[in-house]
Amino acid sequence: MSTSEEQSGREHPSTTDDRRLTITVSGCSEELPAELRRVARRTLRAAGFGCGRLDIAVVGEAEMRRQHERWTGETAATDVLSFDLRDKPETGRVDGQLVACKSVARRRARSRGTDWRGELLLYVVHGCLHLCGYDDDDVEAAALMHRREDEILTLLGWGPVFSRGPSRRADGGRARRGGRT
Numbered sequence: 755m756s757t758s759e760e761q762s763g764r765e766h767p768s769t770t771d772d773r774r775l776t777i778t779v780s781g782c783s784e785e786l787p788a789e790l791r792r793v794a795r796r797t798l799r800a801a802g803f804g805c806g807r808l809d810i811a812v813v814g815e816a817e818m819r820r821q822h823e824r825w826t827g828e829t830a831a832t833d834v835l836s837f838d839l840r841d842k843p844e845t846g847r848v849d850g851q852l853v854a855c856k857s858v859a860r861r862r863a864r865s866r867g868t869d870w871r872g873e874l875l876l877y878v879v880h881g882c883l884h885l886c887g888y889d890d891d892d893v894e895a896a897a898l899m900h901r902r903e904d905e906i907l908t909l910l911g912w913g914p915v916f917s918r919g920p921s922r923r924a925d926g927g928r929a930r931r932g933g934r935t
Contacts, residue, residue, distance in 0.1 A: 773805045775848070781812035782856070786871060793875045794882050797906050798848055801886035806848035808885070810878060815857035833858045834877035836884040852881035868915065872907070876915040879903045 777794050779787035790810055798808065813821070818831040825835060837851040854877040856870075863870035883899055890896035904914035 775799070775803070775805050775808075777808045777810065779810045779812070786812075786874075789871070789875065790878055793906070793910055794852075794878050796910060797879045797882040798886065800906060801883065801888075802846055803848045803886055804846055807850075808848055808882070809851045811851070811853045812856050812874070813853055815855060818853065818855035818858065821853050831855055831858055833862070834881040836881040838885055848885055850885040852878060852885075854878055854881065872912045872915045875907060875910075875912060876903055879906050 775795060775798065777791045779790050782790070790812075794808055794810060798804070815831045818835075819829060821835055822832045823829050825837075833855055835853040837853075839849045839851065840847070854874055856874060859873040859877060860870040863873040866873070880899070880903055883902060888895070888899045888902065890899045900916045903916050907913065907915050
């Protein structure tokens with residue numbers, strides 16, 4: 755079942771104006787979709803992206819393996835994939851999809867001794883930052899990106915998540931549709 759802002763009484767995206775930021779979440783239940791939307795919205799707005807659309811899918815390990823192989827050629831499950839769907843970059847507008855893996859979040863949180871929900875939120879922040887132009891291709895850029903992740907999660911009451919434990923893979927598990935860089 756998809757949980758979205760539209761289901762909570764807001765207008766359907768096709769009837770909204772161009773200044774609205776619509777975020778939908780699928781693949782999880784209870785209070786988590788609202789928290790995922792809150793974290794994504796804060797991350798995007800902090801980077802100057804105040805309108806557009808973001809779809810977040812929370813998937814299991816098998817689906818993440820399929821998606822990771824499809825878009826990057828790698829067969830292992832990863833934490834998050836980011837897809838920038840814009841035809842051309844527009845200042846302040848996002849059009850993207852994130853695929854975040856709940857199984858990887860649970861496993862990594864266990865190894866860090868942290869809450870898996872905070873780990874999953876970290877993946878959403880990470881994916882949103884990629885959509886906003888952040889990258890982690892080199893050590894310096896990765897350090898900046900990870901500091902920003904922890905800053906955002908701390909502002910939202912989760913505290914630093916990335917810096918609490920072992921880092922993720924250097925590529926952050928991201929992919930971009932259409933070969934965009």
